[in-house]
Amino acid sequence: METKILTTSKEDIAIAARIIRDGGLVAFPTETVYGLGANAFDEDAVARVYEAKGRPSDNPMIVHISRASDIGQLTRMLSPEIVSLIDNFWPGPLTMVIKKRPEIPNRTTGGLDTVGVRMPDNQAAIDLINMAGVPIAAPSANLSGSPSPTRAKDVIADLDGRVDAIIVGDDCRVGIESTVVDLTSEVPTILRPGIITAESLEAALGKNVEYDSSLKEASKHVALDPADGVSESDFQPKSPGMKYKHYAPKADMLVVEGRREDVAAEIERLKALNERLGNKVGVIMFEERAFIEAAHDFFARLRDLDNEGVDMILAGALSDTDGVGFAVMNRMLKSAGYNIVKV
Numbered sequence: 481m482e483t484k485i486l487t488t489s490k491e492d493i494a495i496a497a498r499i500i501r502d503g504g505l506v507a508f509p510t511e512t513v514y515g516l517g518a519n520a521f522d523e524d525a526v527a528r529v530y531e532a533k534g535r536p537s538d539n540p541m542i543v544h545i546s547r548a549s550d551i552g553q554l555t556r557m558l559s560p561e562i563v564s565l566i567d568n569f570w571p572g573p574l575t576m577v578i579k580k581r582p583e584i585p586n587r588t589t590g591g592l593d594t595v596g597v598r599m600p601d602n603q604a605a606i607d608l609i610n611m612a613g614v615p616i617a618a619p620s621a622n623l624s625g626s627p628s629p630t631r632a633k634d635v636i637a638d639l640d641g642r643v644d645a646i647i648v649g650d651d652c653r654v655g656i657e658s659t660v661v662d663l664t665s666e667v668p669t670i671l672r673p674g675i676i677t678a679e680s681l682e683a684a685l686g687k688n689v690e691y692d693s694s695l696k697e698a699s700k701h702v703a704l705d706p707a708d709g710v711s712e713s714d715f716q717p718k719s720p721g722m723k724y725k726h727y728a729p730k731a732d733m734l735v736v737e738g739r740r741e742d743v744a745a746e747i748e749r750l751k752a753l754n755e756r757l758g759n760k761v762g763v764i765m766f767e768e769r770a771f772i773e774a775a776h777d778f779f780a781r782l783r784d785l786d787n788e789g790v791d792m793i794l795a796g797a798l799s800d801t802d803g804v805g806f807a808v809m810n811r812m813l814k815s816a817g818y819n820i821v822k823v
């Protein structure tokens with residue numbers, strides 16, 4: 481398939497919008513990561529998104545809208561919680577899981593009776609949705625399993641020849657995907673952490689917000705010391721997605737956790753050791769407590785290191801007591817397939 485490479489000009493967005501209306505696939509920038517979009521109400525188009533990404537088809541997609549009021553096309557019931565989160569965080573990197581209208585195809589929501597909805601904070605994305613005149617279902621615009629794309633060149637590397645068009649916009653401001661919060665449970669529950677943290681959701685809602693237990697289990701796993709005799713196979717994740725390497729670089733990856741000086745020393749030691757064996761080693765070590773920057777750079781660093789052809793990536797763990805640090809660590813640990821050492 482010939483992929484059109486488009487700009488964010490009005491004329492090009494109009495071409496992209498027409499492709500969406502005709503049931504085609506368009507990759508486009510958002511403030512978080514690039515998305516691969518299709519008409520959310522067109523089952524066949526949505527099926528092609530799964531094909532282009534090489535993704536299992538039971539995975540629900542996030543539906544993107546350009547005006548908060550369009551949420552009425554996706555759900556019948558607006559709770560005060562939904563309205564409050566819209567007022568506080570939209571447009572922005574927050575996806576709300578809410579009860580879906582029956583008109584939304586099962587393919588779009590992975591057979592669930594809920595739908596994830598968000599309004600992105602990116603002009604090209606808003607223009608595209610507006611001109612298409614339909615909500616756009618879009619997962620991240622990467623091949624399934626590889627790091628999420630935060631730059632147009634990353635999208636082109638993965639999807640050129642597999643989709644109808646790619647809109648080349650700016651690098652993504654946030655760099656990790658939106659926070660996903662489930663509002664259908666008794667207590668609002670974060671299913672995927674992002675830069676909008678539990679604390680900021682709690683402040684807006686004036687009530688307790690929880691992390692899904694699978695997220696907590698994953699971080700508990702991290703806290704386990706290999707000396708305790710706990711092996712990889714003792715870790716049985718609940719959410720099927722956690723079984724597989726996500727966001728994985730081609731290189732082998734190891735996360736080193738501990739006090740900052742100890743981590744730096746251990747990374748230097750491992751790097752020297754591996755280089756002596758003839759391995760090309762890449763290092764990811766962010767400034768202490770520079771969580772927003774880490775979020776912005778993380779996926780791009782993985783892709784750059786892969787492009788440099790490193791055999792091995794050593795990454796320093798961030799503090800996960802900070803909400804944004806926790807969100808980045810969620811990606812870092814998945815990328816490394818939960819391969820972690822403590823020093």
Ligand code: TXA
Nearest residue numbers: 512514515540541542577594595596618619620657658
């Ligand atoms: O920032 C983002 O959210 C990006 C940009 C493109 O908007 N999109 C994105 O989509 O990351 P994707 O498909 O890579 O991730 C969607 C996440 C998955 O973890 C999925 O399980 C969850 O959202 N999700 C979507 N709809 C859901 C639903 N109805 N119930 C539970 N989880 C849902």
Ligand code: MG
Nearest residue numbers: 619620628657
């Ligand atoms: Mg994704």
